[in-house]
Amino acid sequence: MYVVAACDHIEGRARVTDEEWLRPAAHSVPRPRIDASAPNVARVRNYLTGGRDNFDVDRRVARQLVKASPVMEHVGYACRAFLGRVTRYLAGEAGIRQFIDVGTGIPAPGGVHDVAQSAAPSSRVVCVDNDPVVLSHARALLRPAPEGATSYVDASVREPGKITERAREILDFGQPVAIVLNRLLQFVGHDSEVRAILAAMLGEACPGSYLVVVHPASDLDQSLDEAARRWNKVSTAHVVLRGREEITAWFDGLDLVDPGVVPVTEWRPGPPDATHVTPVPVYGAVARKPGEVPAALLRDAANTLIKIRCCPP
Numbered sequence: 119m120y121v122v123a124a125c126d127h128i129e130g131r132a133r134v135t136d137e138e139w140l141r142p143a144a145h146s147v148p149r150p151r152i153d154a155s156a157p158n159v160a161r162v163r164n165y166l167t168g169g170r171d172n173f174d175v176d177r178r179v180a181r182q183l184v185k186a187s188p189v190m191e192h193v194g195y196a197c198r199a200f201l202g203r204v205t206r207y208l209a210g211e212a213g214i215r216q217f218i219d220v221g222t223g224i225p226a227p228g229g230v231h232d233v234a235q236s237a238a239p240s241s242r243v244v245c246v247d248n249d250p251v252v253l254s255h256a257r258a259l260l261r262p263a264p265e266g267a268t269s270y271v272d273a274s275v276r277e278p279g280k281i282t283e284r285a286r287e288i289l290d291f292g293q294p295v296a297i298v299l300n301r302l303l304q305f306v307g308h309d310s311e312v313r314a315i316l317a318a319m320l321g322e323a324c325p326g327s328y329l330v331v332v333h334p335a336s337d338l339d340q341s342l343d344e345a346a347r348r349w350n351k352v353s354t355a356h357v358v359l360r361g362r363e364e365i366t367a368w369f370d371g372l373d374l375v376d377p378g379v380v381p382v383t384e385w386r387p388g389p390p391d392a393t394h395v396t397p398v399p400v401y402g403a404v405a406r407k408p409g410e411v412p413a414a415l416l417r418d419a420a421n422t423l424i425k426i427r428c429c430p431p
């Protein structure tokens with residue numbers, strides 16, 4: 119028996135290449151999961167940052183969101199600029215070489231993968247998303263730097279065990295890892311669930327690892343409430359907005375990097391971001407898991423195992 123084993127997707131319809139039609143049946147038959155009739159988080163975000171990987175329904179909804187909250191037009195750019203500064207900080211000053219970017223989105227210049235491997239080509243990056251559109255683009259577009267590595271994991275943030283297990287295929291959890299949750303936790307409604315996810319992921323990470331969170335605010339711009347309300351009417355991926363206090367509490371037990379939990383444009387702004395200075399109602403924060411960075415084991419010239427510190431504290 120032969121079945122369709124793989125598909126790509128054009129304007130929401132599955133298209134299967136000639137060789138794929140006759141691939142022998144596997145245990146499970148992948149089904150197209152792309153719905154061009156309903157707005158999709160990754161595609162709406164893509165449209166709002168100037169991308170072309172979106173459908174008419176995404177563009178219409180995005181325009182509705184901007185109508186409700188005009189600042190939405192700047193959110194994606196400001197968050198991307200924040201992520202660039204943070205990733206350069208992590209790959210530079212903090213010496214991080216391993217990244218897990220959960221809720222990656224459709225790849226675009228300035229993403230974690232791009233910045234980390236530009237700043238430190240040996241960086242290893244795991245991209246995680248539960249959207250098939252994102253994963254097909256990620257596989258096609260993300261090429262690791264020759265010295266680095268990149269992998270793609272199809273998982274929900276609600277499956278932290280699966281994420282860390284798959285991430286171990288290219289990352290060493292005995293060395294620090296940066297866990298990036300950029301505009302993702304607003305899709306996890308319950309605070310207790312967010313805390314459980316963070317605890318599970320940070321529990322696997324060694325001291326010296328970092329957590330990065332970007333989250334839309336409930337206490338900075340009231341117009342965002344209306345945008346969230348409109349979004350929740352048309353999408354099953356409901357969002358919740360949260361205040362600074364609630365987000366700050368997620369970092370209990372971690373060392374917040376200065377300036378703490380602040381609107382993303384206020385997190386160490388620098389000259390490269392000069393075009394993205396419009397304040398946006400989105401918080402960003404970076405924190406370090408306290409403790410001594412584990413020593414890495416290497417062989418010296420006499421072939422004896424020696425310990426070295428791989429990253430600055």
Ligand SMILES: C[S@@+](CC[C@H](N)C(=O)[O-])C[C@H]1O[C@@H](n2cnc3c(N)ncnc32)[C@H](O)[C@@H]1O
Nearest residue numbers: 160163221222223247248249274275300301305
């Ligand atoms: C607003 S976009 C943010 C993309 C990117 N991090 C950025 O800030 O530009 C949210 C992303 O999270 C993904 N996402 C939503 N719910 C998710 C879940 N439960 N698990 C993993 N990814 C999820 C969406 O598919 C989308 O790509």
